[in-house]
Amino acid sequence: xxxxxxxxxxxxxxxxxxxxxxxxxxxxxxxxxxxxxxxxxxxxxxxxxxxxxxxxxxxxxxxxxxxxxxxxxxxxxxxxxxxxxxxxxxxxxxxxxxxxxxxxxxxxxxxxxxxxxxxxxxxxxxxxxxxxxxxxxxxxxxxxxxxxxxxxxxxxxxxxxxxxxxxxxxxxxxxxxxxxxxxxxxxxxxxxxxxxxxxxxxxxxxxxxxxxxxxxxxxxxxxxxxxxxxxxxxxxxxxxxxxxxxxxxxxxxxxxxxxxxxxxxxxxxxxxxxxxxxxxxxxxxxxxxxxxxxxxxxxxxxxxxxxxxxxxxxxxxxxxxxxxxxxxxxxxxxxxxxxxxxxxxxxxxxxxxxxxxxxxxxxxxxxxxxxxxxxxxxxxxxxxxxxxxxxxxxxxxxxxxxxxxxxxxxxxxxxxxxxxxxxxxxxxxxxxxxxxxxxxxxxxxxxxxxxxxxxxxxxxxxxxxxxxxxxxxxxxxxxxxxxxxxxxxxxxxxxxxxxxxxxxxxxxxxxxxxxxxxxxxxxxxxxxxxxxxxxxxxxxxx
Numbered sequence: 285x286x287x288x289x290x291x292x293x294x295x296x297x298x299x300x301x302x303x304x305x306x307x308x309x310x311x312x313x314x315x316x317x318x319x320x321x322x323x324x325x326x327x328x329x330x331x332x333x334x335x336x337x338x339x340x341x342x343x344x345x346x347x348x349x350x351x352x353x354x355x356x357x358x359x360x361x362x363x364x365x366x367x368x369x370x371x372x373x374x375x376x377x378x379x380x381x382x383x384x385x386x387x388x389x390x391x392x393x394x395x396x397x398x399x400x401x402x403x404x405x406x407x408x409x410x411x412x413x414x415x416x417x418x419x420x421x422x423x424x425x426x427x428x429x430x431x432x433x434x435x436x437x438x439x440x441x442x443x444x445x446x447x448x449x450x451x452x453x454x455x456x457x458x459x460x461x462x463x464x465x466x467x468x469x470x471x472x473x474x475x476x477x478x479x480x481x482x483x484x485x486x487x488x489x490x491x492x493x494x495x496x497x498x499x500x501x502x503x504x505x506x507x508x509x510x511x512x513x514x515x516x517x518x519x520x521x522x523x524x525x526x527x528x529x530x531x532x533x534x535x536x537x538x539x540x541x542x543x544x545x546x547x548x549x550x551x552x553x554x555x556x557x558x559x560x561x562x563x564x565x566x567x568x569x570x571x572x573x574x575x576x577x578x579x580x581x582x583x584x585x586x587x588x589x590x591x592x593x594x595x596x597x598x599x600x601x602x603x604x605x606x607x608x609x610x611x612x613x614x615x616x617x618x619x620x621x622x623x624x625x626x627x628x629x630x631x632x633x634x635x636x637x638x639x640x641x642x643x644x645x646x647x648x649x650x651x652x653x654x655x656x657x658x659x660x661x662x663x664x665x666x667x668x669x670x671x672x673x674x675x676x677x678x679x680x681x682x683x684x685x686x687x688x689x690x691x692x693x694x695x696x697x698x699x700x701x702x703x704x705x706x707x708x709x710x711x712x713x714x715x716x717x718x719x720x721x722x723x724x725x726x727x728x729x730x731x732x733x734x735x736x737x738x739x740x741x742x743x744x745x746x747x748x749x750x751x752x753x754x755x756x757x758x759x760x761x762x763x764x765x766x767x768x769x770x771x772x773x774x775x776x777x778x779x780x781x782x783x784x785x786x787x788x789x790x791x792x793x794x795x796x797x798x799x800x801x802x803x804x805x806x807x808x809x810x811x812x813x814x815x816x817x818x819x820x821x822x823x824x825x826x
Contacts, residue, residue, distance in 0.1 A: 335544045341556040346394045348558040355568040357388030359498035361575030362622050363632050366602070368580075368587035369642050370425040371634035372491035376461055377419030379489065380522055381632070383410040383509045397543030402507070403535030410509035411529035414522075415468045415477055418486020422460030425491055426642040430457050433645055433691055434652060439750030441652040460485070473531040479524045487525040489513050498618065567616045574606045574619055581605070586639035588646035592715040603627075640707035641694050644687040647714045651682050651749045655692060658683055660759050661752060664745035667736040667760070671726040672746075673711065678722055680714040682749055687713055 364373050364381045373381045390399045390406045399405045427433070430448035437444045452459035464485060468477055479487050493513040511523040548556035582589035583596050590596070598604055603626050610619040625631040634642070653661065661682060665672035676682050686709040693705035712718055726732075736742045741760030744751050752759050 330545055330547045332545060334547055337548050338544045338546065338556065341548060342395050342397070345556075345558050348560045349394060349396060350392065351560040351565055351568050353388065353391035354572055355564075356391045357385070358568065358571035358575040359618070360384040360388040361579045362498035362571075362618070364579055365632040366579060366581070366584050366587070366634065368582050368584055368589065369634040369639060370491075371632070371638050372489065372493065373632040374634075375419055375425060375491055376423045376428065377465075377486060378413045378417045379419050380510075380512060382413065386410055386413070387507070387510065395540060397540035398536045400539065400543070403532055404507070404539050405536045407507050407509065408531065408533065408536060410507065411477075411524075412473065412531060414486060414509065414524055415473060415479070415484070415529065416466050418464050418484055419490050420460040420464055420485060421488075421490040423490075425638050426645045427694070428461070430459065433648070436652050436654050436657075436753060439652055439753030441648055441650055444652045470531075473529070476528050476530045478528045479526060481521070481525065487522050489520040489522060493520045498622070563615075567613065567618070570609055570613055570616055571618050574609050574622070577605050577609075578602055578622075586634055586642040588642075591717065592647070592709075592713045593643065595717075637707075640690065643713065644690045644694075644707065647680075647687065648691075649677070649680055649682040649714070653683065653688075653749065653752065655685070655688050657752045658685060658688060661745045661749045664736075664739075664742045664760050667733060667739075667742055668746065669726055669729070669732045671722060671729060671731070675719070675722040675726060676749075677711040677713065678715045678718045684709050684711050684713040686710045 360381065363384055365371055367374060373379070386409050387399075387406050390404075390409065393399055393405065422429070429435075430452060431445060434441065434444035434448045437447055448457070451457040452462055468484075481487050493515075508527045509524050513520040513522055515521075516525065550556055550558075552559065581602050583594060583600060584590060584602055585594045587594065603623065606619060606626075607623060610616060610623060614620070622631060626633065651661075662673040662685065665676060673682075677684050686707070690705055690707045737746070739760040741758055744755075745759060
């Protein structure tokens with residue numbers, strides 16, 4: 285009798301548990317949700333007797349679900365484009381590509397019921413991230429003032445960037461990105477938070493539209509955070525604009541329990557069991573390999589890991605590597621589609637102007653100077669030897685004047701370069717490949733003017749260009765404009781007095797004397813060594 289009553293007692297306990305879970309408040313559904321077309325298992329509960337079968341199906345289906353998850357995650361990598369260069373799909377903060385990444389990551393959870401449906405894990409995480417870490421037009425594409433480009437304060441780029449970061453963190457400088465991060469109270473998220481442009485600037489795409497053509501795979505979700513941008517009042521807004529999101533950490537588990545109650549359907553002969561095919565497995569691996577190359581290969585134009593304009597062999601470029609993978613399996617439509625979009629310029633990749641802006645900003649020199657200051661330093665160096673500004677630029681000491689001019693024209697715009705901005709490097713920017721030729725030219729062009737070192741400002745340009753920021757007027761304007769030599773003599777003398785000298789001529793005299801003394805000492809020591817050590821060394825060779 286007791287044995288016969290156990291199933292009823294068990295059923296009663298399960299029903300009681302079901303009632304307890306159902307009592308948990310769920311996130312309200314928006315009036316209109318972008319519902320993706322695929323058969324869903326999240327419908328009204330059928331019977332607790334379906335729990336063992338559905339649980340068995342979920343376990344057996346783990347390989348199939350993992351293959352699908354890998355394909356979904358790989359698709360989100362295609363949608364982002366390279367992570368090494370900022371673009372419309374790759375800026376600071378959470379945008380539409382980031383929620384696609386979240387979908388791909390949570391798809392690896394073996395039990396889809398936890399992730400699918402309104403209130404699933406994907407929905408919960410997407411809402412939390414988009415509300416607390418929104419994007420901002422103040423940190424768009426390559427510019428992120430006052431951190432990048434830094435304000436000229438000390439003349440040393442790394443130090444000025446550090447000062448700008450500290451000022452942004454402690455609120456001394458208005459910084460829209462940090463100002464809007466972690467701004468929504470947790471209590472408001474738990475009670476219901478509505479995304480509006482007035483309260484959340486992150487609903488507007490700061491760099492224009494991007495797509496989710498690869499990362500959004502129909503899987504039964506009714507997740508309102510997926511779906512791409514739409515144009516509202518001339519602006520590209522994200523799909524979560526206007527929706528009300530409610531944080532409910534227990535809702536995914538309620539969804540999962542509901543999925544276990546439903547009548548099994550689909551799969552092989554309606555059993556609910558899915559088995560991945562060999563082609564599906566191979567193509568998901570191909571997509572993952574290609575997506576990894578697209579996102580993480582640092583050798584692409586605009587990457588700070590690649591010098592100047594990244595002059596690498598064609599067969600090592602990202603599209604060439606993806607084409608190699610596609611050639612192994614021409615039936616993989618994901619790869620052929622991406623290659624076609626890349627060739628047409630419609631793939632989610634940086635535009636040429638965004639690439640140029642990134643190069644100009646991230647390959648700045650060690651010394652942080654204004655265009656006017658850089659012009660004086662370059663002229664002072666050129667007065668010694670015309671190859672010196674080239675060498676200093678290619679070594680990474682100072683900015684390329686063309687880079688700095690382009691940065692000045694684009695840094696204060698949120699929509700990219702102005703129509704008049706032209707990316708036109710003067711010396712080629714930081715590029716170690718040019719250093720040997722620069723040194724050879726410097727040593728063989730017979731244009732070195734040692735007498736130019738008699739100007740204190742010229743000598744400072746050679747030793748420490750940053751001092752032009754700390755000591756205004758100390759550098760030699762005569763090098764930039766010979767007609768101004770007389771007007772700069774007082775500045776040179778004043779700076780000489782800072783060094784304890786009587787004037788500019790004193791520095792030249794002392795320098796000449798020092799060089800003469802050093803030459804005499806070296807000659808004496810060298811003669812002694814040749815007379816004593818060299819014969820001994822020659823004998824020891826035999």
